[in-house]
Amino acid sequence: MKNSKPPSKSDVLHGTLALMILRTLDGLGPQHGWGIARRIEQTSGDALALNQGTLYPALLKLEQMGWIDSDWGVSENNRKARFYRITKAGKKQLTEEAQNWTRISGVVAKFL
Amino acid sequence: MQGLRILWSRLRWLFRRREMDDRLNEEIEAHLELAMAENVRRGMTERDARYAALRSFGGVEQTKEAHRDTRGFAWLDALRQDMMYARRTLSKSPGFVLTAVAILSLAIGANTALFTFFDGYVLKPIPIPDADRNFELNAIRARARGSHLWSYADYQQVRKSSNAFRDLYAYAGNDIRVLDPEPFEAHAVFVSGNYFLLLGGKTIMGRPILPSDDAVPGRDAVLVLSNSGWQRIFHGDAFVVGKTLRVRRRVFTVIGVADPEFSGTSPVLPDLWIPLAMFDDVVGGGLADQENHAFFIGGLLKPGVAVAQAHDSMLSLVQGLNGRHPAGSAIVDVSFYPRATYVPMRPDLLLVIVPVFVLFGLVLLIACADLANLLLARASARRREIAIRLAMGASKGRLVRQLLTESLLLSLAGTAAGYAMAQGAIHAIHGYVFQVYTKLGYSFHPLTIDWRVFAYTAVIGIGAGIAFGLTPALEATSLDLARGIKQEGAAISLRSRPRRITDLLVTSQVAASLILMVLAALLMRNAQHVAGIYPGYNLDALVDVRFDGPKAKLIERLKRDPRVLSVTEVWRTPLYGSLNVLPGLANGQAQPLGYSYVDDHYFATLEIPVTRGRNFIRQELTAGARVALISEATAQRLFGNADPLGKVFQVGAPNPGDRFAAGVFQVVGVVGDVASGALYMGNDSTSVYFPAVPGDARNFGLIARLQAPVPPMITELQHLCADIDASNSCQPRILRNVAWMQTYPYEIASNVASGVGLLALALTCIGLYGVVAFAVVQRTLELGIRIALGATRFDVLGLVLNRSVRHVMWGVVVGTPLCLALSKLTVSVFFMLETFDPVAYAAASVLLIAVATTASYLPARRATVVEPMVVLREE
Numbered sequence: 001m002k003n004s005k006p007p008s009k010s011d012v013l014h015g016t017l018a019l020m021i022l023r024t025l026d027g028l029g030p031q032h033g034w035g036i037a038r039r040i041e042q043t044s045g046d047a048l049a050l051n052q053g054t055l056y057p058a059l060l061k062l063e064q065m066g067w068i069d070s071d072w073g074v075s076e077n078n079r080k081a082r083f084y085r086i087t088k089a090g091k092k093q094l095t096e097e098a099q100n101w102t103r104i105s106g107v108v109a110k111f112l
Numbered sequence: 113m114q115g116l117r118i119l120w121s122r123l124r125w126l127f128r129r130r131e132m133d134d135r136l137n138e139e140i141e142a143h144l145e146l147a148m149a150e151n152v153r154r155g156m157t158e159r160d161a162r163y164a165a166l167r168s169f170g171g172v173e174q175t176k177e178a179h180r181d182t183r184g185f186a187w188l189d190a191l192r193q194d195m196m197y198a199r200r201t202l203s204k205s206p207g208f209v210l211t212a213v214a215i216l217s218l219a220i221g222a223n224t225a226l227f228t229f230f231d232g233y234v235l236k237p238i239p240i241p242d243a244d245r246n247f248e249l250n251a252i253r254a255r256a257r258g259s260h261l262w263s264y265a266d267y268q269q270v271r272k273s274s275n276a277f278r279d280l281y282a283y284a285g286n287d288i289r290v291l292d293p294e295p296f297e298a299h300a301v302f303v304s305g306n307y308f309l310l311l312g313g314k315t316i317m318g319r320p321i322l323p324s325d326d327a328v329p330g331r332d333a334v335l336v337l338s339n340s341g342w343q344r345i346f347h348g349d350a351f352v353v354g355k356t357l358r359v360r361r362r363v364f365t366v367i368g369v370a371d372p373e374f375s376g377t378s379p380v381l382p383d384l385w386i387p388l389a390m391f392d393d394v395v396g397g398g399l400a401d402q403e404n405h406a407f408f409i410g411g412l413l414k415p416g417v418a419v420a421q422a423h424d425s426m427l428s429l430v431q432g433l434n435g436r437h438p439a440g441s442a443i444v445d446v447s448f449y450p451r452a453t454y455v456p457m458r459p460d461l462l463l464v465i466v467p468v469f470v471l472f473g474l475v476l477l478i479a480c481a482d483l484a485n486l487l488l489a490r491a492s493a494r495r496r497e498i499a500i501r502l503a504m505g506a507s508k509g510r511l512v513r514q515l516l517t518e519s520l521l522l523s524l525a526g527t528a529a530g531y532a533m534a535q536g537a538i539h540a541i542h543g544y545v546f547q548v549y550t551k552l553g554y555s556f557h558p559l560t561i562d563w564r565v566f567a568y569t570a571v572i573g574i575g576a577g578i579a580f581g582l583t584p585a586l587e588a589t590s591l592d593l594a595r596g597i598k599q600e601g602a603a604i605s606l607r608s609r610p611r612r613i614t615d616l617l618v619t620s621q622v623a624a625s626l627i628l629m630v631l632a633a634l635l636m637r638n639a640q641h642v643a644g645i646y647p648g649y650n651l652d653a654l655v656d657v658r659f660d661g662p663k664a665k666l667i668e669r670l671k672r673d674p675r676v677l678s679v680t681e682v683w684r685t686p687l688y689g690s691l692n693v694l695p696g697l698a699n700g701q702a703q704p705l706g707y708s709y710v711d712d713h714y715f716a717t718l719e720i721p722v723t724r725g726r727n728f729i730r731q732e733l734t735a736g737a738r739v740a741l742i743s744e745a746t747a748q749r750l751f752g753n754a755d756p757l758g759k760v761f762q763v764g765a766p767n768p769g770d771r772f773a774a775g776v777f778q779v780v781g782v783v784g785d786v787a788s789g790a791l792y793m794g795n796d797s798t799s800v801y802f803p804a805v806p807g808d809a810r811n812f813g814l815i816a817r818l819q820a821p822v823p824p825m826i827t828e829l830q831h832l833c834a835d836i837d838a839s840n841s842c843q844p845r846i847l848r849n850v851a852w853m854q855t856y857p858y859e860i861a862s863n864v865a866s867g868v869g870l871l872a873l874a875l876t877c878i879g880l881y882g883v884v885a886f887a888v889v890q891r892t893l894e895l896g897i898r899i900a901l902g903a904t905r906f907d908v909l910g911l912v913l914n915r916s917v918r919h920v921m922w923g924v925v926v927g928t929p930l931c932l933a934l935s936k937l938t939v940s941v942f943f944m945l946e947t948f949d950p951v952a953y954a955a956a957s958v959l960l961i962a963v964a965t966t967a968s969y970l971p972a973r974r975a976t977v978v979e980p981m982v983v984l985r986e987e
Contacts, residue, residue, distance in 0.1 A: 032139075032142065032143075032146070033139055033142075033143050034142065034143045034146040034147060035146075037143075038150075051168075051169070051170030051171075052143065052147075052168055052169045052170060053140075053169045053170040053171060053172065053174065053175030053178075054170065054175070054178070056136060056139065056140070056175055056178075056179050057175070057178040057179045057181070057182040060179060060182045060183065061182050064182075075142060075146060076146075077145070077146065077149055079142050079145055079146070080138065080142065081139070081142040081146070082135065082138070082139045082142070
């Protein structure tokens, strides 16, 4: 049951989804899954083939690591939804990861 | 820290499965609604909006699965599901489950029983403290065939001077005659005063033997009963301590009853223990005799002392004692025999053990092949179900895991049943294997199933589960989806090729059972051969009267009894080990000579014909004349075809205890050949009879030929002995029973092998039956078409049978050379005389082919009743 993907979109690079989620939550404040997904897609200019469903296991993982927290809230259309927010540990992690990423992408860029 | 946190949250979520599922469902629902709302805002219809939302979400079910995986212990969750699923599927086919469990339990039970023996004797430490430092010392003497035991003086010296051991103990086993409270032949072990202390022997009543009990020879007439002695002599009397037993002229006081767990360093439990200091009072002159090598010495090495180091110091110590010994019994080396377990693990033991384990392992393999075939059949019946599950997105690995769970569940049930069977039967099997001892009144330290056995059984059980489950699981999940779903039931079989795996399994099963059956046949023939050996005298009429009291009186009484046909005094009774040997010389040629001392009634009693010359005459016996009778084989060896009568031969240095000096003997007669040593070796290659002086104390044997029926006479003989002197042991044995001590290992090996062979045959037949039955069902459509097109019932039967018979044949073809190779390897294990016995090979092969063909024929008959119209209409 493999999904065929339009060739123009890139796969989400392994390990970067967490970074994107953390960044989104850091920028937007508490957000539900749909909101995070939309934000990532918009930010990437719809260039990413994000299976929105893959977000949820990733969110769970981040929660296990203690980088985000979640609680029930009410969405824009008055629906019960789960809202995620970044924790202190998450912010620290985000800074580290961001620095790391900048360094690596800088190195990679030198090759291109 | 991080790892701990994840573990904690996973554990938390593990028990809140439902809650987490609900939470996720809610989230997904919210997500989709929000997405839909946005899509609608963009102008899609509700329907399109929902589809678009679902599309961009990706697989909902996959998300749930991934979420569950992340939640942690997914495998545990999956295992739970698999278990429940497996239980559900299995409970739908109880017949299959029952067959499978029965097959497995038999094979695993047999292997567990075997391992229990191995464990009990070789692996499990004997129940004494620091068993791994316990060694028995063997004296290697200058004279070959000399005793490995020690004199009491040796023990005292060695014990005093050795510094490598914490302490050394000594013991000797003897049968003694208990007179009061009732006459009883007891197995006694005489032990040094430190024996119980060193070996941690506890008592359940009274106290053990202490060093003070063994301090002065003949002073302390005390004894400790074993559990079996307590039961057998005192019938479990709770107030036995302080009661007395009379042995010869001494009255012994019971000072304690030993813990049933304690049996010293031997698995055989004596009836009682007596201090060594009482040895002379009960057994007769022995402690002071420097040449009485009757005592075992053992000890516990000091911590940190290496065996090599201990050996060196012991050797120099012992060589210092050699001045006291005559040259022949000088000790040239001391060997350390580890006594951490009842049987020490040694390379030569492995040579015996490994083939046995391999053979039992074959049975398990046959059982696994059976189950693999059954599962393969089931898997192809479940083809469609599996194809659908694959199509719905189940991963292959997950399905394999699920099918494996099923087979593991089966093997678990089989293992449990097999374990229970082994545990239930082990006592009976143990008794059976050692019946030669139990019939003589010995009791054994019971074999107990411990954690090693449990671990072994669990390992082979799980191993078997994987072995028989993996192939079918892989086979079942590797199929063409579209075809699997579209095609139904029997229609598949038209195109599916005969199963290679099944064929291979059947062939190897047959080969394996052939090996086991040929081995059983060989051992059976072996046992028959040994049991059928005629030693040259009538085993059933002759009785070895084992009487320690005054023999002359007994002989007199026996001669008066009309039912006693003849009585003879002899140095040694036949069948208790091979003849002692002297260096001989005749016609200038050296010739080792087996010999014995007999009186003038020996040949008449044993009905051995004097073929030439004459028997001894009375005067020759009493005068110790230098004359001899020789067997025909000896005459041939010494003198060739020449007339041996009147010829002379020389004997060299006599053994200790011999009654003559080296020198010349004259042949006065020639007698028939007999087998007096090991029966399976046949007639003695040489046998010289020297005259025995009647009444000589060294005439240890007393043999009587009785009128039939002999068995009821045994008790009468005992009464007769008791009448003459009740204080001495008297245990008459029919020579047939003495011979049985030699033949019973063959008998047991043959019976055990037959049992294993039959089990293998039965398991193979069950397998064949299943395979053929399944093939018939699978090929129903094909068979129907063939019949419709004019094939006769006989043709159809042939078609179905052909394949299985071919594989049986292949199995025999492959198995035969394997048998030839293996039987050579197992010669030493099973006291095999003949490894290539065409009759055994032919019989095993024919039986196997016949039974296997029958097992295939029964289900194949169903093929002949296929109704073409019915079958075709069903399709």
